[in-house]
Amino acid sequence: MDFAFGAGYVLDFSNRTFKAFFGELGIDIEAPAYSMDGDSKGKRLRAVLSLVDDATAIRALEALWLNRSEFLIRSVRTDPVPNAEGRFLALLERLRGASQTTVAPPVLPVPPEGYEQDLLKEQLLTIRDMAPQARGYAFEQFLTRLFRCSGMAPNEPFRNLGEQIDGSFVFLGEVYLVEAKYERAPTGVGDLHAFDGKVRDKATWTRGLFVAFEGFTDVGLHAFGRGKAVVLMTGWEIRDMLDRRIPLGEVLSRKVRKASENGRPFNPLGELFKQQ
Incomplete structure (x- = not known):
């Protein structure tokens, strides 16, 4: 820097x-x-x-x-x-990963700056041209790869009795369930409440990440309310994150902290990382 x-x-x-x-x-x-x-x-x-x-x-x-x-x-x-803040945060993440290896090596190494970002961005863009059913599956696989590249030890989608979970990952010692929604229209409150119910039905320390590529309706966000153990993210935020080379861990960290401060499950990346 x-x-x-x-x-x-x-x-x-x-x-x-x-x-x-x-x-x-x-x-x-x-x-x-x-x-x-x-x-x-x-x-x-x-x-x-x-x-x-x-x-x-x-x-x-x-x-x-x-x-x-x-x-x-x-x-x-x-x-x-260019992309100063993202590059700076990636540098700190690599240094923190390197310092941890002297005590206990992480499960997955922190990727070097730029590692797979371009490939991930290309994959994200190609999903838009797929058939609807293929899009959903490809989006789940994309997120699993993103979590893996970010050192978050993801699990593939799995099924419990009567419910489908799109995967899970570990971030800062917390387990997050994943809901991935790739549809042409923004996601409404029904899907948000359904995923929130899945999270609440698990152990009390479980959190959730709901990723809707086209975002969420304003009415849905208002009706979903505050005080949830669920963090919301859009596909466009992921693309912006990859463009600016901001580590996913830093994005999640700021989203979680802001949600704890204001109670809102959705805090846009653009408000958390101001363009300079």
Whole structure:
């Protein structure tokens, strides 16, 4: 991620504020080890990120990202880096995955930036041209592949007595049931209530993700109400997520948190990730 604007410059830090910024992170930015490639702020920053452990690098990058966002606002600049936030979040996800392997390797490795995104996007677009029954099955398979690429250990669709479940996955230790709906029209309240009933019928800690490619009707969202253990997502949000290379885990994390804050099961990706 581009935090250095121009040769040797890092955002609008002076020497004094640059030292104070890293001092708050417990890093002596003026230590000789960080000047091995040169004494400019940009070169010292790159040295820090290459020498410190992953956890410290993550803390430094998160703090720098906050300062970078405020810098762009103050200077009334458009972001010079395409898909900056998505690429930054993907970088943090890879670093977190790498740091975890020293303690307990994850079930599935975190994919590198851009891994399979283009193939997934192409697959998502081709589903639209299929026959209705084939579309539904292909959409389920697409979501399973997306969850697998995101390290979420998905299960294929399964059937319990009297009900069909379109799959499940694990995210941050929570089990989510999946409902996949690929129809030409937005989904109404009947399907939402039916899936909510399936989730409520399971263990109390179970959550649900309902993905409707064409989204949801306004009347359906209003009638569905608040306070559900179900998060809603559209196919167009997934396409936007893939275009912007935003990790699925980050999208779900923000959707879940916003739903906890405002009670609404559907919080659009465009409101959670502002375009810069």
